[in-house]
Amino acid sequence: MAEIDLLLARAKEFHGDMCPGIVLGTRMTMIGMRELHMDPMVRNRDLIVYVEIDRCITDAVQAITGCSLGRRTLKYRPYGKFAATFINLATQDAVRVSAREKERTENPGPEAATALRDAPEEDLFKVQRVGVVIPEGDLPGFPKHRTRCSRCGETILDNKEIVAEETILCGNCARGSYYTEAD
Ligand SMILES: [Zn+2]
Ligand SMILES: [Zn+2]
Structure with a gap:
C-alpha cells in the first residue's frame, strides 16, 4: 500500500x-x-x-x-x-x-x-x-510557573495570567469567560 x-x-x-x-x-x-x-x-x-x-x-x-x-x-x-x-x-x-x-x-x-x-x-x-x-509557557515539559487569580482564587499555570496594575487575574476574570454561572 x-x-x-x-x-x-x-x-x-x-x-x-x-x-x-x-x-x-x-x-x-x-x-x-x-x-x-x-x-x-x-x-x-x-x-x-x-x-x-x-x-x-x-x-x-x-x-x-x-x-x-x-x-x-x-x-x-x-x-x-x-x-x-x-x-x-x-x-x-x-x-x-x-x-x-x-x-x-x-x-x-x-x-x-x-x-x-x-x-x-x-x-x-x-x-x-x-x-x-x-x-516558554507553551513548551512541553513540567510547568515552570504557577500562580493564583486574585478574583476567583483558581490556580493558573504556564504564564497564562494577566497582570494589570499589579493585580493577577485569570483569563476568565480579565477578559470575560465563555461560561456564566448557572443559578
Ligand atoms: Zn470530516
Ligand atoms: Zn479568575
Missing part, C-alpha cells in the same frame, strides 16, 4: 470517516513533515504543530503526527483557515502549509476526496518557510 493510503487510513480511523478535509489534512501533514526532513510514518518528539482551524484537517494532523493538546505539541489558533505550521523544535525550522482557495470543494463526497488525493500538490497547497517563537 502506498504511504499516503496508510496515512489516510490512520486519519480516517481517528476521525470516523473519509472526507475531503481528512485528505487535505493528510497531505498537509505529509508536506510539512517532508519539509522538516521527518518521516510521517514515525512519531517525532521534536515536532510541534499549530493548526488554524478546528475542523477535519486537524484530526488528520493529530492522527498522523501523534501531536496533541495534552502533550502540548498541538497548538490551536482560531483563525478559521485551512492551514497548519509544522515546527522542528530541535532545529527551529518551520513551514506553514495552507490550502489554496480555488480547491475548496462544494460537494464533500467520496469523489471529491479521491480527486484531492491525486491532485498536484502545487494546485492544492501553498508552502511557506516561516519563523515561530514559541513562548
Whole structure:
C-alpha cells in the first residue's frame, strides 16, 4: 500500500470517516513533515504543530503526527483557515502549509476526496518557510510557573495570567469567560 493510503487510513480511523478535509489534512501533514526532513510514518518528539482551524484537517494532523493538546505539541489558533505550521523544535525550522482557495470543494463526497488525493500538490497547497517563537509557557515539559487569580482564587499555570496594575487575574476574570454561572 502506498504511504499516503496508510496515512489516510490512520486519519480516517481517528476521525470516523473519509472526507475531503481528512485528505487535505493528510497531505498537509505529509508536506510539512517532508519539509522538516521527518518521516510521517514515525512519531517525532521534536515536532510541534499549530493548526488554524478546528475542523477535519486537524484530526488528520493529530492522527498522523501523534501531536496533541495534552502533550502540548498541538497548538490551536482560531483563525478559521485551512492551514497548519509544522515546527522542528530541535532545529527551529518551520513551514506553514495552507490550502489554496480555488480547491475548496462544494460537494464533500467520496469523489471529491479521491480527486484531492491525486491532485498536484502545487494546485492544492501553498508552502511557506516561516519563523515561530514559541513562548516558554507553551513548551512541553513540567510547568515552570504557577500562580493564583486574585478574583476567583483558581490556580493558573504556564504564564497564562494577566497582570494589570499589579493585580493577577485569570483569563476568565480579565477578559470575560465563555461560561456564566448557572443559578
Ligand atoms: Zn470530516
Ligand atoms: Zn479568575
